[in-house]
Amino acid sequence: MATTAAAADAAVPGAIPAPAPAAPSAQPHPVPDKCTNYKNHLQEWTQRNYQKLPAYDTESKGEGHRLEFRSTVEADGKLFQSACTHSRRKDAEQDAARVAYEILLEKTIDxxxxxxxxxxxxxxxxxxxxxxxxxxxxxxxxxxxxxxxxxxxxxxxxxxxxxxxxxxxxxxxxxxxxxxxxxxxxxxxxxxxxxxxxxxxxxxxxxxxxxxxxxxxxxxxxxxxxxESQENCNAPTNAITTVAPIKFVRAGEAAGLTADQGANIFPEADPCSQAVSGLEKHKKHRKV
Missing domain, CATH: 3.30.160.20 (Double Stranded RNA Binding Domain)
Structure with a gap:
C-alpha cells in the first residue's frame, strides 16, 4: 500500500517526493570508555607517586549546540592534550586524562x-x-x-x-x-x-x-x-689505647728523698698538746 501511494505521488505533477530515510549518524571522534574513570586513575597515580594533583584546562570552539571541547591536563610537570575534540567537556577531560595516564604508566625507572x-x-x-x-x-x-x-x-x-x-x-x-x-x-x-x-x-x-x-x-x-665488622669503616681499628698503671709513692719520694727523709716531712703530733688544747676549749665553753 505504501509503495502504491509513493508511486501515485510521484506520478502527480508538482508533487513533492517523500524524503529518503536518514542514514545513521557516525561518530567522528572516539569517546573514552565510560566504564573507566581515567581522571580518578590519573589522580591516584599522582598521589601514589607523591606528585602534584592534575590540573585541567579546557577550550571550546563553535557556536550553540555545536561546541567542541579540547582539554589539556598538567601532570608530573608535563602537559598532555586530549587526542581529539569532544562534544562534552567531561569527555574531553577524560580523554586528556587517558593520554596522560597511559604515557605515565609506561614511564619506568632506569x-x-x-x-x-x-x-x-x-x-x-x-x-x-x-x-x-x-x-x-x-x-x-x-x-x-x-x-x-x-x-x-x-x-x-x-x-x-x-x-x-x-x-x-x-x-x-x-x-x-x-x-x-x-x-x-x-x-x-x-x-x-x-x-x-x-x-x-x-x-x-x-x-x-x-x-x-x-x-x-x-x-x-x-x-x-x-x-660486627669494621673492615671498611673510617674509624681506626688497630689503634690500641694503653693506660699506664697507677703507682702509689710515699710522701717525699716524688721529690727524690729517701724513705727516712720523707717520713720527717710530716712530724708526728704530740698527744700532750692535743690534750691541752682540748682542756682549753672546755674552759672557754664553761666561761660562756
Missing part, C-alpha cells in the same frame, strides 16, 4: 637505578620498617601490621619468622635470631615486592636514604648485633 635501590635494601635491613612506614604515609595506605612466630625445628636456638600485612597483601621474611630483626626482614620482603613494580615513590624513599645506608653498612653496623 634499570641501573632500579638495581641500585634493590642493592641498598639487600645491604642493610635495619631501615626497611621505616621505609615501609613512610611509603604507607605518602600513599595514604593503612599502616602495616606485623606478626611473628617460631618456626618448627628451630631448637636448640629459637628463631623468629615474621609476616607483615600491607595493602591487602601478606609478605613473609627470612628467619632471624630476634623478633625485631624478623620484622625488619618481613618489611624488606614487602619493600622489594613493591620496588619490583618500579614504583617511583618507593624508589625515591629508598634513594633518599642512600648515603645513610652506605655509611652504616660500611662500618658493619647492625641495630640488633652492634658492630
Amino acid at each position: 634499570d641501573d637505578d632500579h638495581r641500585d635501590a634493590l642493592g641498598l635494601i639487600d645491604q642493610n635491613v635495619m631501615f626497611c620498617k621505616s621505609i615501609l612506614h613512610e611509603f604507607a604515609a605518602k600513599t595514604k595506605v593503612g599502616q602495616p601490621t606485623y606478626s611473628a612466630d617460631h618456626p618448627e625445628g628451630s631448637l636448640p636456638m629459637p628463631l623468629f619468622v615474621s609476616s607483615v600485612l600491607f595493602a591487602g597483601n601478606t609478605y613473609t621474611g627470612e628467619a632471624a635470631i630476634s623478633k625485631k630483626e624478623a620484622e625488619q626482614k618481613a618489611a624488606r620482603a614487602a619493600v622489594k615486592s613493591i620496588l619490583a613494580t618500579k614504583n617511583t615513590c618507593m624508589h625515591q624513599i629508598i634513594m633518599s636514604k642512600k648515603e645513610l645506608i652506605i655509611a652504616i653498612t660500611s662500618c658493619g653496623f647492625s641495630k640488633e648485633r652492634g658492630f
